[in-house]
Amino acid sequence: MATRLFEGKEHASYYQKFRFEPSQEIIDLIFSYVDERLPKPYGFAVDVGCGSGQNTRILSPYFEKVLGTDISEAQLEETKKAQGSPNVTYSLCPAEKVPVGDVSVDLLTASAAAHWFNIEKFLKEVDRILKPGGCLAFFSYLPYMEIHYKDRSEQMTQVFAEIEATLAPYEHEKFEHLRNGYKEIYEAIPYPDKRRIENIVTKIRMPLAGLMGLIQTFSMFQTYLRTEPEEAKEMIRTVEERFLQIIGTSSIETEVELCFQNFLVLASKPQ
Numbered sequence: 044m045a046t047r048l049f050e051g052k053e054h055a056s057y058y059q060k061f062r063f064e065p066s067q068e069i070i071d072l073i074f075s076y077v078d079e080r081l082p083k084p085y086g087f088a089v090d091v092g093c094g095s096g097q098n099t100r101i102l103s104p105y106f107e108k109v110l111g112t113d114i115s116e117a118q119l120e121e122t123k124k125a126q127g128s129p130n131v132t133y134s135l136c137p138a139e140k141v142p143v144g145d146v147s148v149d150l151l152t153a154s155a156a157a158h159w160f161n162i163e164k165f166l167k168e169v170d171r172i173l174k175p176g177g178c179l180a181f182f183s184y185l186p187y188m189e190i191h192y193k194d195r196s197e198q199m200t201q202v203f204a205e206i207e208a209t210l211a212p213y214e215h216e217k218f219e220h221l222r223n224g225y226k227e228i229y230e231a232i233p234y235p236d237k238r239r240i241e242n243i244v245t246k247i248r249m250p251l252a253g254l255m256g257l258i259q260t261f262s263m264f265q266t267y268l269r270t271e272p273e274e275a276k277e278m279i280r281t282v283e284e285r286f287l288q289i290i291g292t293s294s295i296e297t298e299v300e301l302c303f304q305n306f307l308v309l310a311s312k313p314q
């Protein structure tokens with residue numbers, strides 16, 4: 044049965060507003076891999092578990108056609124709020140059953156999503172739809188984050204670590220795939236041409252308000268909110284106050300830098 048933790052309308056709206064796009068370094072790594080394996084122009088990309096479409100839109104200039112898919116209607120509804128591209132469409136469906144033809148896809152991506160899927164069924168579906176030489180790219184971030192602000196980075200990061208500790212009991216078991224950098228998912232890919240790249244560091248500047256929004260997109264925060272709504276809201280209020288106090292400002296628009304690590308799994312279906 045599919046894991047459905049991204050169905051709420053408010054959650055989806057936070058996603059659209061506060062989730063980041065994949066970094067240029069991740070995009071470059073994907074396309075230098077794809078460039079070596081597929082002739083240009085590229086035809087068709089599918090982004091599964093696309094959420095509100097941050098990664099799907101990025102693929103648009105590289106492909107003739109891009110399809111974003113997700114099982115959450117609320118998330119797909121949010122894709123309409125971003126500027127659309129004529130070559131990008133979306134479909135409500137599980138990643139384990141994508142409504143496209145056999146051997147039709149040049150690149151299949153899953154951004155912060157593959158850990159939620161039924162891996163065995165999903166990899167069979169990937170094999171059905173990829174063209175020979177077609178590539179897959181699964182990537183995500185590690186859930187340990189640092190917050191940098193002038194000489195207050197240590198205190199800011201400490202508050203973030205405390206949030207992670209509070210949310211730990213609400214973490215889904217599938218998070219284990221994230222914590223081990225998709226090692227098992229990588230091992231399950233049946234293609235000999237594959238690689239796993241770790242320690243891709245992303246640094247993003249964002250206002251404190253954006254950071255507070257991002258925290259509320261985390262699936263474990265949403266589980267906390269459903270289980271203990273008053274405590275979860277209180278945690279957000281307290282954390283915001285502590286961040287402001289540490290920085291010594293009353294402005295939620297003060298910019299901080301978020302720093303975290305990503306990993307990327309790449310593979311190509313044999314010709």
Ligand SMILES: C[S@@+](CC[C@H](N)C(=O)[O-])C[C@H]1O[C@@H](n2cnc3c(N)ncnc32)[C@H](O)[C@@H]1O
Pocket residue numbers: 045046048049050062091092093094095096097098112113114115118136137138139153154155156159160161
């Ligand atoms: C953490 S979000 C990532 C969204 C987006 N790709 C991003 O990078 O921000 C995970 C998404 O995977 C979707 N999802 C979970 N299980 C799925 C499945 N079996 N098939 C398709 N989508 C799924 C969820 O609905 C959610 O939108």
